[in-house]
Amino acid sequence: MQILKNRHVAGWLQAAPLTLVLAAFLVLPIATIVTVSFWQATEFSIIPAFSLENYRFLFGSSVTGRVFLATFRYAFLTWALTLAIGFTVAYYLAFHVRSQSWQIALFLLCTIPFWTSNIIRMISWIPFLGRNGIANQMLISWGVVDEPVEWLLYSDFSVILAFVHLYTLFMVVPIFNTMMRIDRSLVEAAYDNGASGWQTLIHVILPLCKPGIMIGTIFVVTLVMGDFITVRFMSGSQRANVGRLISNDISLLQYPSAAATAVVLLCTVLLTIAILLRFVDIRKEL
Amino acid sequence: MAKVGYTRRSVLKTGAAAAATTLAAPMVWSQESKNIVLRQFGTGVSNLNEVATKVKEDLGITLEMTALDSDAVTQRAATQPDSFDIADIEYWICKKVWPTGNLQAMDVSKIANYDKIVGIFKDGKLTPESEIAQGTAPHTVGFVEGQGSTAFADEQTNWMTLIPTIYNADTLGIRPDLIGRPISNWSELLNPEFKGKASLLDISSIGIMDMAMVCESMGEITYGDKGNMTREEIDATFAIFTEAKRAGQFRAFWKTFDESVNLMASGEVVIQSMWSPAITAVKTRGIPCVYQPLEEGYRSWGGGIGLSKSLTGMELDAAYEYINWYLSGWVGGFLMRQGYYSAVPETSKEFMSENEWGYWFEGKEATGEITSPFGDVLAQAGEVRDGGSFYDRMGSVACWNAVMDENQYMVRKWNEFIAS
Numbered sequence: 001m002q003i004l005k006n007r008h009v010a011g012w013l014q015a016a017p018l019t020l021v022l023a024a025f026l027v028l029p030i031a032t033i034v035t036v037s038f039w040q041a042t043e044f045s046i047i048p049a050f051s052l053e054n055y056r057f058l059f060g061s062s063v064t065g066r067v068f069l070a071t072f073r074y075a076f077l078t079w080a081l082t083l084a085i086g087f088t089v090a091y092y093l094a095f096h097v098r099s100q101s102w103q104i105a106l107f108l109l110c111t112i113p114f115w116t117s118n119i120i121r122m123i124s125w126i127p128f129l130g131r132n133g134i135a136n137q138m139l140i141s142w143g144v145v146d147e148p149v150e151w152l153l154y155s156d157f158s159v160i161l162a163f164v165h166l167y168t169l170f171m172v173v174p175i176f177n178t179m180m181r182i183d184r185s186l187v188e189a190a191y192d193n194g195a196s197g198w199q200t201l202i203h204v205i206l207p208l209c210k211p212g213i214m215i216g217t218i219f220v221v222t223l224v225m226g227d228f229i230t231v232r233f234m235s236g237s238q239r240a241n242v243g244r245l246i247s248n249d250i251s252l253l254q255y256p257s258a259a260a261t262a263v264v265l266l267c268t269v270l271l272t273i274a275i276l277l278r279f280v281d282i283r284k285e286l
Numbered sequence: 287m288a289k290v291g292y293t294r295r296s297v298l299k300t301g302a303a304a305a306a307t308t309l310a311a312p313m314v315w316s317q318e319s320k321n322i323v324l325r326q327f328g329t330g331v332s333n334l335n336e337v338a339t340k341v342k343e344d345l346g347i348t349l350e351m352t353a354l355d356s357d358a359v360t361q362r363a364a365t366q367p368d369s370f371d372i373a374d375i376e377y378w379i380c381k382k383v384w385p386t387g388n389l390q391a392m393d394v395s396k397i398a399n400y401d402k403i404v405g406i407f408k409d410g411k412l413t414p415e416s417e418i419a420q421g422t423a424p425h426t427v428g429f430v431e432g433q434g435s436t437a438f439a440d441e442q443t444n445w446m447t448l449i450p451t452i453y454n455a456d457t458l459g460i461r462p463d464l465i466g467r468p469i470s471n472w473s474e475l476l477n478p479e480f481k482g483k484a485s486l487l488d489i490s491s492i493g494i495m496d497m498a499m500v501c502e503s504m505g506e507i508t509y510g511d512k513g514n515m516t517r518e519e520i521d522a523t524f525a526i527f528t529e530a531k532r533a534g535q536f537r538a539f540w541k542t543f544d545e546s547v548n549l550m551a552s553g554e555v556v557i558q559s560m561w562s563p564a565i566t567a568v569k570t571r572g573i574p575c576v577y578q579p580l581e582e583g584y585r586s587w588g589g590g591i592g593l594s595k596s597l598t599g600m601e602l603d604a605a606y607e608y609i610n611w612y613l614s615g616w617v618g619g620f621l622m623r624q625g626y627y628s629a630v631p632e633t634s635k636e637f638m639s640e641n642e643w644g645y646w647f648e649g650k651e652a653t654g655e656i657t658s659p660f661g662d663v664l665a666q667a668g669e670v671r672d673g674g675s676f677y678d679r680m681g682s683v684a685c686w687n688a689v690m691d692e693n694q695y696m697v698r699k700w701n702e703f704i705a706s
Contacts, residue, residue, distance in 0.1 A: 061702065066705065067705045132552060133552075150482055236485075236537060236539060238531070238538060238704075240704055244705070250361075251361070252697045253364060253365075253382075
């Protein structure tokens with residue numbers, strides 16, 4: 001029993017469960033994906049022989065570049081919009097609503113739409129935005145337009161609209177959380193020193209919210225970059241991001257090619273997050 | 287509706303004439319068959335709960351159905367042979383899946399109504415004069431040399447890969463009220479008149495055939511064999527469609543049945559690739575929709591049921607009994623009243639009224655209301671089926687859904703097309 005008292009052994013034992021879980025459910029699957037990405041496939045069999053063909057095709061196709069670019073564009077626009085909306089909502093909740101019970105009530109109100117399924121919330125936009133949808137009928141009856149507006153549905157607009165709708169909460173929650181922990185006397189001190197409301201926001205509140213913003217950003221960016229179903233439904237299969245490329249490959253039984261795309265996507269997302277983490281040391285600021 | 291009563295005895299009687307030996311066996315274990323469960327999966331078209339209910343009633347076999355889209359079906363048949371007993375798949379899927387060895391060939395001598403199966407599935411000819419269309423025609427992948435063989439036979443043998451169950455001829459669906467002029471060619475799909483109001487289905491192996499029909503109709507490409515294109519032909523086809531896509535010709539692409547119905551019913555799209563029951567679904571909402579026969583002919587497809595290689599013993603016998611029951615008419619009538627065709631039309635006739643048979647099969651004017659098996663009114667007295675009779679429709683098939691030798695290349699090009 002002496003051996004268990006050794007602090008190194010005890011430390012290893014304590015870390016073991018998590019290590020095993022991560023090894024089995026994270027490291028192993030990723031290793032498999034990386035391995036398969038170097039294989040080849042026909043419709044009905046996978047050929048386990050090392051080949052760079054999948055990557056050669058991926059980097060040789062002009063479509064890959066376009067699709068990655070589109071993925072980044074979706075991620076960036078969604079991020080910018082969810083940040084603007086999320087920050088505003090969180091700011092209102094944290095600084096304008098005085099009573100704590102109201103704060104909690106309004107915060108819960110924000111989450112109510114999220115009790116329904118993602119897919120339902122997304123698909124309900126389709127009849128709303130369609131050529132003969134509610135939005136177009138309203139615009140026509142108000143005399144804003146004469147012809148139905150076509151780009152409302154099955155366009156980049158509808159894709160980003162759905163993304164923003166789906167993911168804004170992921171921005172609101174962490175930002176709200178950090179705002180609630182800002183020491184109110186700091187805001188008062190800023191006022192006392194003659195800072196305007198705007199200056200307080202920019203120089204005091206915003207810097208203190210950085211960890212929340214960063215966590216929200218990581219959520220939104222990774223969700224958007226990995227998504228395929230929103231893009232498929234809201235663009236009527238007309239637009240593509242990397243997720244759709246992978247899902248197309250899988251549905252056509254091209255597993256190795258899908259794995260190669262997944263590996264490239266994984267690297268891209270990890271790089272993006274690494275860059276984001278350069279800006280804020282989340283661990284220190286939490 | 288005159289429905290002939292269906293009993294266990296009647297299937298035995300009809301079956302006995304053709305295959306007395308095989309059908310003697312089921313009688314022995316007919317009591318035990320009540321406990322047999324067969325797991326069937328396939329595309330939504332024929333995976334109907336009504337069939338499961340009826341087979342339970344008639345044979346006592348429990349059928350567990352799973353409906354998936356074509357791609358998922360292929361994937362499952364190719365990769366998870368133990369997850370099913372019966373695969374309800376299309377013939378082009380069979381071409382992909384058979385070489386995996388996950389399915390077992392069926393002994394034709396155990397199929398009671400084999401002789402009555404339509405020629406398309408046997409020698410490829412609807413009538414002795416018919417020409418065989420391009421693509422993966424069912425008879426080309428319908429037979430193998432023997433049990434365990436992974437290569438297809440060139441002619442009829444005693445071993446069938448799939449027992450044909452259901453098939454149809456597909457064409458473009460249109461909204462006549464929103465188009466307002468006759469449509470008679472596939473090329474209309476890319477007519478700039480319908481800019482932003484056209485749609486194509488996003489299932490590569492079927493979509494490519496629709497594309498080929500369009501390109502050929504436009505006079506842009508002459509294919510050696512639409513069902514087995516060369517790389518140059520594939521490139522040329524996608525070039526034309528990519529250009530149209532970039533010019534905004536398409537409103538959307540659809541992948542599931544309900545998407546195609548919604549696109550058409552909401553007026554987002556006025557012309558698109560479509561499946562027959564989708565037309566019906568649009569019509570039952572009171573919206574005019576026509577399954578437009580076109581000069582160049584139809585793109586046809588056929589499905590059948592195949593047996594998993596892991597089926598043995600009593601389950602295998604039950605599966606044969608199920609297949610014989612399937613071809614004995616009730617299912618055929620049920621499917622034909624939705625606008626599909628049965629592989630053994632003559633047995634289905636007994637399960638349809640004269641009016642229904644006339645409307646759906648013979649292309650005659652309906653003498654009374656035509657209703658679907660689910661009770662929806664599909665046509666009024668005096669109306670005629672789009673495209674006419676069975677022989678008019680199946681007789682002008684230009685190509686079959688296909689998998690090509692260059693399939694992998696095509697799939698990648700398809701991916702690029704969707705992403706472009």
